[in-house]
Amino acid sequence: MSETAERDYRDTLRLPKTAFPMKAELPKREPARVAWWRDERTYERRLERNRANAPWILHDGPPYANGELHMGHFLNMVLKDMFVKIALLDGKWAEFVPGWDMHGLPIELETLKHLGIKDFHAIDPLELREKCKERALYWLDRQRDTRVRMGTFGRYERPYRTIDPSFEATIVETLADLAEKQQIYKGLRSTLWCVHDETALAEAEIEYEQKVSPSIYVRFPFSDAQREKLYAVLRQAQHDTERATQSSPSVTLSDPSVTLSLSKGLSFLIWTTTPWTLPANVAIALRADATYGLYEIDGEGLVLATALAESALGDRFADAKLLATTTGEALDGLAARHPFLDRDSAIVLADYVDLETGTGAVHTAPGHGADDFETGMKYDLPILNPVNASGHFTDEAGPYAGQFIFKANKQIVEDLRASGMLWRAHEYEHSYPHCWRCHNPVIFRATAQWFIAMDQNRLRARAIEAAESVAYDPEWGETRLKQMLENHPEWCISRQRTWGTPIPALVCAGCGESVLDPQVARKAAKRFAEVGASVWWSDPVETYLPDGFACPTCGKQAFDKEKNIVDIWFESGVTHFAVLGHDGLPWPSDLVLEGGDQYRGWFRSSIVTAVAVKNAAPYKRVVKNGWVNDEHGRPMSKSKGNGIDAKDAMEKWGADVLRLWAASVEFVDDVRFGPNVVEQVGRVYRNVRNRIRFMLSNLDDLGAADVVAREALQPLDALACSVVDAFVADVKALYDRYDIHGAYLRIVEFEGTMSSLYFDALKDPLYSRAENDARRRSAQSALLYALKRFLTAAAPVLSFTAEEAWQEIPTALRGDETSVFDSSFAAESIDRKALSADLALWEELRSLRAQVAGGANVRDFEAKVRIEAGAALFKRLAHLGDNLREALVASQCELVESSALEADAAVLDIVSAHGEKCRRCWKFRTLGSDAEHPSICAECASVVRGQASA
């Protein structure tokens, strides 16, 4: 070998070159990209460009402005962003207005805690509201930063906020609309009440502590008439059993001697630990599917659930004789007598009746319990409220009027004992709700509240109808939402707190009636729109009185302002009115996307307000995302220590890897998240990144003038472009079906096929050909096309990486598409038929390549491949020319037609290539044609000579 033969030709090759780093360092780099998007106004500019096109609006369900965002928020917010970007790249006017839910008790409580105040009555409402506002804004800022850091696009400089004067005005306007349609009324509701502080409490202000209460079993006797009805039911049940089992019961109810044996009366037996609620009793609730028995004990008849008879009857269970049984359902509609007041107690059914404690017959006082209240509403029972604010009985409580309820307990038990209505009594220690402030036991007490009447004007029915016009993903969302509407109790929208939007109701100074007048409300809305709702606390009432306004009940013209605020579910329920339907944003929205808990929450509250006011659904499609659990499928929570903040996760792994994770899981279902899951998706990310890098690194020397037109591409490159087109079309179709996960799978698959077949084939032409060689320029042009189309398709998911790569494309090749978000999915219309032929050929090449790569002992360029192909396949392969050899990564390729084979069949013969390995291009060739370069092939020699002369 001569000295020249030893020469290393590496520096004569066109090896890949790019500034796009292999190592992503996402946590470090992403913040700069966020700032770049902001400075470039990337989103705004694209919106402006799309302005003339069809709008597509995803309406944001507002996160609550309290606490840091967690991975559940991340998943939801990033998914929303993906859909917004998909619409944007599709040319739609996709204005996304992010919003925040900023009023409400959690913020009020947190603020009070910070101020060191336990009783909110002890602070001036205006001052407290100011402090709450500061707090809510603090959280909004933090959450907004985190949200922007995720790489999400939206109108962040002007979000909607439920504390904005305009928003507060919308809330009050909506109240006016509802009042006008007589959809709102004031009624009683059972609320948690502290008799010591004389105030209503929220669920969050309750602490459970142990308490000793009297545990009593009480008789509710049957009247003569009701007793006959009971017998009739029991006889029917007995009759049915006889027929079903073909056996006679040992005791026959028809036998008069049996019923006569109950000489000492007949009663329902109930159990309670709050004797003081008995004056408000109006019903006994049973469980529909439970078995109830009539027991005889020493001549007395008692009815209770058989499953609880032993524990309820105690010592005397041994003496009890079961006479007959029936189901709770059969007893529905009967009645018993109140044990000491002159009225009936209705027998009703309720789901919550359990068979663990008591008698299975639950004392029901709608004024003194949440469940009881619901049952009361359902059965239209009177809601008695014989207890005043300080916990003393009113005259309604008959003999106990004036007594403090907890003291009256003892008296009531003694009276029951004396009247013979007490079965037995003992002490009972249990967990009982207490006031967090004064630590006294709390009670349920009926108070006057504002309600939206769900069945007035067929509101519930119309909401259900409207829900049917909406599309759902998953489809069962429709059933779920309709179920929620169906079971929606009367919607209580008033709260006795400070941090919220006031309900502009007036109390008549004359008769004490509350009035929510549309005119008054509209005046308030106008005033709030100008200066904010806090003025309700400072304005004189006259500000809100229309001329000549008089009490509709008594005609007096003097009023006080009522001090109730609106439930925050009502506030978030009108975001669609606040945001949509003006500023060019259409009403209803095209899409809402929230966690599954919102079927009961925001999906429901939104559709109720929309139907009440506009008689239509406020959204066209409802998509639900699943819950984010930890790696073991357990719920994440801060208290358990397995909760992960979105911000921490992004600092650790980078937003883009997490965005890819969001796409890698099936978001509709519950998903798992944790270090191992991220590790896995991180490897997929690196794969994708390196393939992007390969494409970029081969475009370094491509000028705009060098780009070969699509029609002039070499066959393999044209084929690759078809594969790209098919890929983009598929991904677009998947996006359109909201199938982000499907798109993820397609992206990963596409990258694989490009890398293993196409990139490998291109290395030799790209590296060893002359810079301006036509083959090389064709390959580069196809790579450019593939890269750009790929980045566009991936941008909704991998926003940061797609943009980073886009910025590494030589400027001249990007044209006026400064950002990847200036590009579009839509290429020229695709010829589907031609495409499918191309895709088939691509798959044939994949199969041939796999046989070459995996089948023989010879490696890559050591091989000569001889292909015998049937007529049709031969024709297709022949069309590829030398590109066929490239695709197989062989040094030599011989294609022959065989009439013996099926038209599409092929037989491969892989042998050692002849010639010697070229030192430069590694292909096996006849060497030595160029005396100066004896160790390389003629083609390489020509390239090297060209370089030397240049």
Add this chain to the structure above:
RNA sequence: GGGCCAUUAGCUCAGCUGGUUAGAGCGCAUGCUUGAUAAGCAUGAGGUCCCAAGUUCGAACCUUGGAUGGCCCA
């Protein structure tokens, strides 16, 4: 306790209206490459499709019951 949902390789998931030996990516093992190199390519090992019963010529897929987990309620 009720309603709804989920359960396919170690992990994330495909599997269209029931139809040959249930697929992919990541991981793992082995080999190649060292001109994408903290990369690339190839090959391979992994599965009583949660369990049980039923319908059917045939079930991962349909029906019923159960288990486990989740969400919303109670």
